[in-house]
Amino acid sequence: MIYRQAGFLTADYRTERRWVPHAVDRWALTAFLAFAALAVPVIGNDYLFGAILLPFLALSLAAIGLNILTGYAGQLSLGTTAFMAVGAYAAYNLNLRIPGLPLLASIVLAGIIAALFGILFGLPSLRLKGFYLAVSTLAAQFFVEWALNKIGWFSNNNSSGVITAPPMAILGIAVDSPARKYLLSLGIVAVLTLVAIRLTRSQTGRNWIAIRDREVAAASLGVPVFRVKLVAFAISSFYCGIAGVLWAFTYLGTVEPDGFNLSRSFEVLFIIILGGLGSIRGCFLGAAVMVVFPLLLSRFANAFFATALDPGIQEDIENILFGSLIVLFLVKQPLGLVRLWDQFKRRLETWPLSE
């Protein structure tokens, strides 16, 4: 068996700490990434990019951001899209007001601005925990929506606060077609995913898990609890901010403040619950389900009911099914899809023995 456990003994710490321990998996992952970067831009069509891959990548990144804060550090947040909105509007303004600023620089700066904003709204975590902290992050959500609607400067005095993505270019190459936008998103998400994996496997990541599992014990081991929480807020918001830029610039193109409302925050929260709290892979699995599920459902509805089904009712059914799915996962598999995947792999490793 290619997966047999006994074949994977390690002789040094470096091999042992590999992110993907099995050689077969490493090949599969490399092949998959090469396919995504080289083949997909050629064979994909506008529908695949516009309706599936671009929202998938942006939501995955936002989910990584929220998962760092909620899944790893245990600080429940309902303000995810507030940080996304800050990122999107910051990038828009940076582009508008600083002529000649390179696209990638404006994206990184937007992330940093979102991070500072995240630190500000992370301050209550000094005193508040769990549900109460979640409510205080709601403040971020409502504050940002209000500010973007009321203060015209943020949207360059657009009457309804709408921003439109500027023409984008990297090193003189215009990022104008859906395929190129997809490549930009893919590149950013890939790099930030690597960074997130590094973080979660380092002392920073262990500190996050420690304050989630046992804050008192962490404190008495010398973990600077409050600073660790603020770092989690900052990095989480950095990720969400850049996800917001991708959402606005590569996926939607034009976005209004209401595009970053509370229900989107819940959507990201559902992604990490479905995918797996405290797992980076889970963010991608959850986001894939979140994006593909409604599309499959509407295909299904079209195929069976043709036009007999009112679009409104179809959306209701979609919500009901999705809600049931969340409840089912919370009850049956609180660790999410990633846990199911790992169990399946364990079966392959130990086969033909039971566990």
Added chain:
Amino acid sequence: MPPVPLLELDGIDLSFGGVRAIANVSFTVEKAAICAVIGPNGAGKSSLINVISGLYRPARGVIRFDGKSYARLTPAMASRIGVARTFQNIALFKAMTVLDNIIMGRAGKARAGAVEDALGLPRSRRDEQVNREKAEEIIEFLDLEAIRHVAAGTLPYGVQKRVELGRALIAQPRLLLLDEPMAGMTFSEKREMCRFILDANATLGATVILIEHDIGVVMDLSQHIVVLDYGEKIGDGTPDEIRSNRRVIEAYLGAETPQAA
């Protein structure tokens, strides 16, 4: 001049609401000693450990650690000056592996920050390497090799207690606080844990303060016993002195021959 004791508590007072948990308690622990704190339930033993490890702030009193006085001690400070502890109701990080739990004992010694960790800069890598080597020493010391990659929350109770001891030991503490390290253990698990405590004391040079209810274990392990009752110190001395202390017998031991308990 006599050597400076490692720990001196001077007139420690601690209240919760109106309840006085610790009342004017003073005692001294010599360097390299094993000191037991005993007493009936609710006597203030765990509160005392929490004061020494900085989790509770005493209303009055001074803690002197290696000659330096501290009126208020935070958990971070306590960890920095070399105090490490275990908890009465095991406080491991359940989702982490045994290895990561033990490495967490060095959290206060990390030199790399989040940015260095994110980018995998040299200092972060070096931290990881040193952490791993130190953890492996502890894993060998406590016989945890077979389970180093197992999630701590899934382990049996006695083993979790051992992992928690490892997490405290990896920091190379000068003072090791053990809150009921043998509660709920079988006889052979207790004997094993006693051996680890004696070894930590003898070979790693840690001064030990432990809370324990098994009087046999207490008498065998410690050179020095402090007895608390209703937050007050009612006995302080060698095992022999405690055994013949009338107040202690009345309040806690309850019999003329304590070994029978």
